[in-house]
Amino acid sequence: MLTPRIREFTLAAADGTALPAFTAGAHVNVDTPGGATRSYSLTGDPRRRDRYVIAVAREADGRGGSASLVDGAEPGDHLRISPPVNTFPLHRAARYLLVAGGVGITPLRAMYHDLVRRGADVRLLYLTRTPGDTAYRDELAADEAVRLHHSAHAGRLDLWPYLAEPDDDARIYCCGPPSLMDEVHALTMHWRPSRVHFEDFAGVSGTDGTSEPFRALWRPTGQVVDVPATATLLQALRDTGVEVPSSCESGTCGTCRLHRHGGEAEHRDLVLEPHERERYLMPCVSRAPGGATIEVGPVAQAQ
Ligand code: FES
Numbered sequence: 001m002l003t004p005r006i007r008e009f010t011l012a013a014a015d016g017t018a019l020p021a022f023t024a025g026a027h028v029n030v031d032t033p034g035g036a037t038r039s040y041s042l043t044g045d046p047r048r049r050d051r052y053v054i055a056v057a058r059e060a061d062g063r064g065g066s067a068s069l070v071d072g073a074e075p076g077d078h079l080r081i082s083p084p085v086n087t088f089p090l091h092r093a094a095r096y097l098l099v100a101g102g103v104g105i106t107p108l109r110a111m112y113h114d115l116v117r118r119g120a121d122v123r124l125l126y127l128t129r130t131p132g133d134t135a136y137r138d139e140l141a142a143d144e145a146v147r148l149h150h151s152a153h154a155g156r157l158d159l160w161p162y163l164a165e166p167d168d169d170a171r172i173y174c175c176g177p178p179s180l181m182d183e184v185h186a187l188t189m190h191w192r193p194s195r196v197h198f199e200d201f202a203g204v205s206g207t208d209g210t211s212e213p214f215r216a217l218w219r220p221t222g223q224v225v226d227v228p229a230t231a232t233l234l235q236a237l238r239d240t241g242v243e244v245p246s247s248c249e250s251g252t253c254g255t256c257r258l259h260r261h262g263g264e265a266e267h268r269d270l271v272l273e274p275h276e277r278e279r280y281l282m283p284c285v286s287r288a289p290g291g292a293t294i295e296v297g298p299v300a301q302a303q
Helices: 065-072 102-117 137-141 178-187 233-239
Strands: 006-011 027-031 037-041 052-057 095-101 121-128 146-150 170-175 196-199 214-218 223-227 258-262 293-298
Touching: 006 065, 027 052, 037 052, 037 065, 037 102, 052 065, 052 102, 095 102, 095 178, 102 121, 102 137, 102 170, 137 146, 170 178, 178 196, 214 233, 223 233
Parallel strands: 095 121, 095 170, 121 146, 170 196, 214 293
Antiparallel strands: 006 052, 027 037, 214 223, 258 293
């Protein structure tokens, strides 16, 4: 246990072979003992091919997947995981500001060490409630480029001094609870959007109170599928026999990507880059406006 709530896991291939390479910011999807698939950032050293390291928080009000891993997985157990995927990669910049909240430190820790090794100009702000809640505290506290801030003692950190001046040569990477990411998003509205990056595994919902029914035209067969307000496009397609692979089903992993051939989309995912939204759609969460028809098909057929 890194903290009373966060448990670290070291994963190795069951047959002892080298694991697929990854870059800092990557995550794997893990089939948790509870049955749900969840995405976890790789927090260890990308140069190591013999192990992946993840750190998992037991979310008291979560959907149960992480709690089953924290409480139910034991050393020696076999877990099924996906190869690494990086939807939060480091881009070239003159300066980097990493903003981590709570267990959101996991991708940023790998990125921070990677950038330090490369001699980059990097600053890490790491915000937690108390010192006891701070995973990897001893390792990171020793470093001058890291600012640790504990809100239970010092109140919320004022981020404005770090974000007031937009800087086209800098990149900001943020991972943490929705309140922190909302704050950083609001405080960087005057930055070029391409300079500010977020990673959010809490995911989003495709069927919240604002959802409205729409229709989807499945291009390979011409079939028209009604999507009620209470279902996702992914569910509606499956109900009519269309198989679309999925994993997180919360708009974070990138597995369910479909090609969008026509119609307006209401994108809700946390995966697609702005320029990809013209062509693609994540049906586990994204929809079309109420009453509209959207035309979709598999990515492979469209390329
Ligand atoms: S299944 Fe993960 S983004 Fe849709």
